Amino acid sequence: MTRGQPTMTFLAAAAVAVVAAPVTTLLVSTRWTRVAMVAILVVAASGWALRQLRVRPGWVLIAQLVALVAGYLGAVLPSTLWYGLPTLTTARRTFDIVLGAATHLGGYSAPVPPSRELDIVLATLVGLIAVAVDAVAVSLRRPAAAGLLLLTAYLGSSSNTPTGNSAIWLVAPAGLWLLMLAHQGISAVHSWGPAFHTVRGRRREPGDSLAGLGRRLGVLAIGAAIVLGTIAPLLPTRFLAGGLGTGADESGGTPRGVSMASSADVSRDLITGSDRVAFRYRTPAGAAPVFAVHVLNRYEGGVWTNDRSRGAAEPATALEPPPLDSVITTKSTDIEVFDNDVAPPQVALPPLTVGNPFPGASWTVDDFGTVRLSGTVREYTASSLNLTIPEDFLANLSASNVRPSTAAAVFIEDTPSGADPDQPNDTLGRVLESIIDGEETPVEAARKIQAYLRSPEFSYSLTLTDEGIGGDPLLSFLRTKRGYCVQFAGAMVALADRAGMPARLVVGFLGGTREGDDYVVRGRDAHAWPEIYFDGIGWLRFEPTPGGRGGIPPAYSLTQPRTNPSTGPSASSSPRPSVSALPRGERPDADLVRPTGIAGGILPTWLTQNWPYAVGLLSLALLLCAVPLAARAVRRRRRRRAESQAARTEAEWAELISRLGDLGVHPPEGASPRQTGRFIATTGRLPQEAISHVGSAVALLERARYARPEQAEAKAGMTGAIEEHADAILSAVAARVPRSVRWRAALWPRDGLFWRRQSSGEENSQSR
Amino acid sequence: MASLRSLWSALTTRGSAFVASGVCLLLAGFLLGQRDLARIGLLLLLLTAGALWFGRTRGLALDVSRTAAPPTAQIGEPVVITVRVTNPAGSSSPVLLAEEQLSYLLGDRPRFVLPALDPGGRCEVQYVVRSPIRGAHQLGPLGTRVRDLFGLSLKLADVGEGTELLVVPTPVPLHASPPGSTGLGEETGSAATLALHGDNEQGIREYRQGDDLRRIHWPASARTGDLMVRQEDRPIRRQALVLLDTRESAHTGMGVSSSIEWAVVMAASVSAHLQARGYSVQALTPAGGGEVTVSEDLPGTLVALAKARPTPPESLEELLHAARGLSRRGGLVIFIGGALREGSARSVAGLRQPGSAGLAFLAAAPGSANGNGGLEVLRVSGVRARTYDRTLPHADAWATVLDATVGASS
Structure with missing residues (x-):
């Protein structure tokens, strides 16, 4: 029974399962978990059975991989197989699936709506992790090393949630991993020898007392790690930031509470966000996508500002819904906001708020729809409308002929270029031409712009590259394709404006983080997004910021899928992460949805974006080469310095001895050449042929060392050099040492390390 | 500092790897604001610290x-x-x-x-x-x-x-009887007189021509009127001296296959054999460090033989020195050892008192004439000697040495 190691196999499989569990918080559907569980079970069962049959670890690993691939092919791509064998089509379809999953991830922030491709990829990934953990922990009996694999898998989900996984998710993987270590520890005790019992005193099984101690230690360590790790003060999470939330109050006074800057500088890096709570809210329908605070409608000189002259505020008692077509169905959701710390007059409201959210307070609303409070309101309830817009209605929407007064005015200093009259001579125009062909309906055009900005070509970064300095920041952004929400939103407004669609920039907050039943919105959740105006519906929100730092793109803003012919391009089948569909309050993530090298990843892009790593890797490689190269140089110099034939022979001999030392054969110091030769022959366990080479080398050295100079010169020239024998000797010795020693000899020769000492010693010997 | 180093050295490779990765994870978690990294780093560090704490042994006084x-x-x-x-x-x-x-x-x-x-x-x-x-x-x-x-x-x-x-060592049964003692000056090999009163009892007899004048017993002469002389009896006690020579240089082979082992077993067998026949056996074994163990009963002899180890060349002289005092009273002298040089052989032969028998087993030293030289000297001096190698059965060696000839070879 123990041969198959059932306990360890079970523990490894369970560990993989619990380590994959937190991923469920990032996805809407848990459909993939069933398949993943099956994969884990198949891996564990096959591993156990094969080990039971005394199959060697390498073959167990191969068999498990084959089983996994067979399961994948049989379940996913049976039609592409040729007599059960994968074909080129299989590979192409697999690539499509991976690409589809990556694109899907890139299109959403967590929780990610279901996708078949994503399910397949996740389940396969979990299966692969299970194979790796099984191989390392069970077959190779290295449960500690398997911890590294589990850690990687765990961080995969943890790093994709802004506040990390809930501490509770760590308990099970850590506990199972420690159980694996403990199981190995107990086996080590059992295999040490028979256990004896106490003759006098309490009878205790040695394994039990060890296990008892281990249990206490494990529980204490996990508990303390979680408590300390939770209360320990850490620096703010690096990829979260909210420069927008830390701006000064409009009145110029000291900001009370969290307030939004009235302008946004596109060229500035986002600085560390504030952890200060802006407000909390409670809603029966899950996290709200965004909360708007105010609108910026003028871009000039790299800065977004609000054109105040057009926004005359009127005292108001109720917010009216926009005039909507009858085909649009609306659903009202009440969002109770409390602990509101947004400094008045600013206030955060969900999109399409209707009615009177502040019955007991005086407030105004301006042309932009921006609500201003005259005093602090700690709690309010906003009724927000969710729109469900039929696809055919969207398709028939036309961009507004009448430009709304609140639409943004974009002034970009661009140097006209290009002599071709058929080509637009401004940067925006050229970019736009690459995105749309002019035949689209306005909604399609807007969708394409959003899709362009969300494509893997663009990456989210809090810091801007230096390339942006100089020209207009928005144009720089379109060139470097690196930025944060202000750049993405601003670029979309500018592009839409260039395409003739009225657009504007809205500043507010993302939906925040779930804490218990409530959601908390902090300063770092500050966000910016574009709105585009359409006749018949009004301002529609878009979400060009990719990944975790963007909100969830509204369903209407996504390009309808055409790649999947089984589902038609109907609105109902489109991925719809409507607000009510969000099951958990875990917040958007960064890396999971940020397009990475998986989808559009090209090495050059990676290199340009991560050149410090590339430089680091390169220097590491150079460092590794340095020692062998130095050794070569030292040897060459040693030979070049030799003036006479005898000295040359000595140098060659010294090199031979040094290289033998690298291989672990250290002749005694001060031995005569013959003694050294005998030592090499016996210690290196050399074959007869190599021994004769040693003999020749020793003879040459003796002649050089002891013969009269003129004789030596004459004879050494005739009989050749030690060098000719060195290779045969060294290769014979190398053939008998472990591979690790050979590698160390090649990569870490002593000649390359102690060249200074050696060269000085050599001079001493020559001067003697 | 020293305690820190001892703590570190108490860690296994896995333990030190845990500490290193724990520190890295904790730092990374702190700097990147990733609580999970910090928690896992803390877990590794606390686990290792706890293992050290629980594993402290406080001197392990058992x-x-x-x-x-x-x-x-x-x-x-x-x-x-x-x-x-x-x-x-x-x-x-x-x-x-x-x-x-x-x-x-x-x-x-x-x-x-x-x-x-x-x-x-x-x-x-x-x-x-x-x-x-x-x-x-x-x-x-x-x-x-x-x-x-x-x-x-x-x-x-x-x-x-x-x-x-x-x-x-396990004694091997030997069969042939040991040689009897030869009387002083007689050729028959039978006992001449027996002392019935102990070692130092003296008899008195009439003066005979040639007796040493110094041995005249004047009181008895006065009493009897005739010259009477003291006769010091050499009591024919069934006594044997077994010498084991363990000089490493004189023996062949190493360790278990050394001829010393053969010699040890021979010494044990001879001691057991003689004691079974009523001899009082004194076994001399070099104990190392210039000491020689003299044991008089079989268990003591066996223990001394069990402890016998290869010794330096000087040990032969020490052995012979110890034997000289004991051999003065005569009795069978049995030398079991390595090859002998002529000089040493003469010393060995000198241990045999006139009238008693001497036996010697010398390790055959292949390629060396030394052993033979010693053998020759022993034979000439009246010691029945033979060489042996490890493969020779002890009983055969015993039987053949008794048949060995003495005296100068022709």
Whole structure:
């Protein structure tokens, strides 16, 4: 029974399962978990059975991989197989699936709506992790090393949630991993020898007392790690930031509470966000996508500002819904906001708020729809409308002929270029031409712009590259394709404006983080997004910021899928992460949805974006080469310095001895050449042929060392050099040492390390 | 600083890897604001720290004693060793992975797991050893390692003192009778007179021509009127002196296959054989360090032989010096040893008192004339000597040496 190691196999499989569990918080559907569980079970069962049959670890690993691939092919791509064998089509379809999953991830922030491709990829990934953990922990009996694999898998989900996984998710993987270590520890005790019992005193099984101690230690360590790790003060999470939330109050006074800057500088890096709570809210329908605070409608000189002259505020008692077509169905959701710390007059409201959210307070609303409070309101309830817009209605929407007064005015200093009259001579125009062909309906055009900005070509970064300095920041952004929400939103407004669609920039907050039943919105959740105006519906929100730092793109803003012919391009089948569909309050993530090298990843892009790593890797490689190269140089110099034939022979001999030392054969110091030769022959366990080479080398050295100079010169020239024998000797010795020693000899020769000492010693010997 | 280093050295590779990765993860978690990294880093660090804390041994004061049954063993005889481990300390001892450190000749080192012992608790471990060769074999000390369940810390310590297990050589039955003593000045080989009153009893007889004048017993002469002389009897006591020469340089072979082993078995066999025939046997064995053990009973002889080890060349002189005092009273002298040079051979031959027999077994030194030279000298001096090699059966050697000729070869 123990041969198959059932306990360890079970523990490894369970560990993989619990380590994959937190991923469920990032996805809407848990459909993939069933398949993943099956994969884990198949891996564990096959591993156990094969080990039971005394199959060697390498073959167990191969068999498990084959089983996994067979399961994948049989379940996913049976039609592409040729007599059960994968074909080129299989590979192409697999690539499509991976690409589809990556694109899907890139299109959403967590929780990610279901996708078949994503399910397949996740389940396969979990299966692969299970194979790796099984191989390392069970077959190779290295449960500690398997911890590294589990850690990687765990961080995969943890790093994709802004506040990390809930501490509770760590308990099970850590506990199972420690159980694996403990199981190995107990086996080590059992295999040490028979256990004896106490003759006098309490009878205790040695394994039990060890296990008892281990249990206490494990529980204490996990508990303390979680408590300390939770209360320990850490620096703010690096990829979260909210420069927008830390701006000064409009009145110029000291900001009370969290307030939004009235302008946004596109060229500035986002600085560390504030952890200060802006407000909390409670809603029966899950996290709200965004909360708007105010609108910026003028871009000039790299800065977004609000054109105040057009926004005359009127005292108001109720917010009216926009005039909507009858085909649009609306659903009202009440969002109770409390602990509101947004400094008045600013206030955060969900999109399409209707009615009177502040019955007991005086407030105004301006042309932009921006609500201003005259005093602090700690709690309010906003009724927000969710729109469900039929696809055919969207398709028939036309961009507004009448430009709304609140639409943004974009002034970009661009140097006209290009002599071709058929080509637009401004940067925006050229970019736009690459995105749309002019035949689209306005909604399609807007969708394409959003899709362009969300494509893997663009990456989210809090810091801007230096390339942006100089020209207009928005144009720089379109060139470097690196930025944060202000750049993405601003670029979309500018592009839409260039395409003739009225657009504007809205500043507010993302939906925040779930804490218990409530959601908390902090300063770092500050966000910016574009709105585009359409006749018949009004301002529609878009979400060009990719990944975790963007909100969830509204369903209407996504390009309808055409790649999947089984589902038609109907609105109902489109991925719809409507607000009510969000099951958990875990917040958007960064890396999971940020397009990475998986989808559009090209090495050059990676290199340009991560050149410090590339430089680091390169220097590491150079460092590794340095020692062998130095050794070569030292040897060459040693030979070049030799003036006479005898000295040359000595140098060659010294090199031979040094290289033998690298291989672990250290002749005694001060031995005569013959003694050294005998030592090499016996210690290196050399074959007869190599021994004769040693003999020749020793003879040459003796002649050089002891013969009269003129004789030596004459004879050494005739009989050749030690060098000719060195290779045969060294290769014979190398053939008998472990591979690790050979590698160390090649990569870490002593000649390359102690060249200074050696060269000085050599001079001493020559001067003697 | 030193304690920090000792703490670090108590960690296994896994333990130090945990500490290193724990520190890295904690730092990364702190700098990147990733709580999960910090938690996992803390887990690794706390786990290792806890393992060190629980694994601290405080000197590991355990009493270890061993008994062997039988206390002195024959070659190949199974011996049951009982190890008693008692915890005299005021706190419980940890679970110990113990390995009894045995002389490699006794076979695999037994490994066992000792339970955690409460204060005053005791544990008994038994194992069986069997030695293929004679000797005083080392038992213990008990090598122990204390490890934690997760394999993060490991402490090695030797507990208690070691003892010795004596494995005595097995005497081989010899058949031929030992040679009788030859009377002084007579050729018959039968005993002339027997002293009935003890070693120093003196008889008085009439003066005969040629008697030493100094031996005249004047009171008796006065009483009887005739010259009477003291007659010092050389009592024909059945007495034998067995000398074992263990000079490493004079023997051939190494270790178990050394001719010393043959000599030891021969010495044991001869001692047993002679004692069975009523001889009082004194066995002389070099004990190393210039000492020579003289043992008079068989068990003592066997113990001395069990402890015999190869000795430096000077040991022969020491052996002969010790033997000279004992041989003065005559009796059979049996020399068992390595090859002899002429000079040494003469000294050996000198041990044989007139009228008593001398036997010698010399290791054959292949390629060296020294052994033969000594052999010749011994023969000429009236010692029945022969050479041997390891393969010669002891009984044959005994039988043939009794038939050996003495005197100068023609």
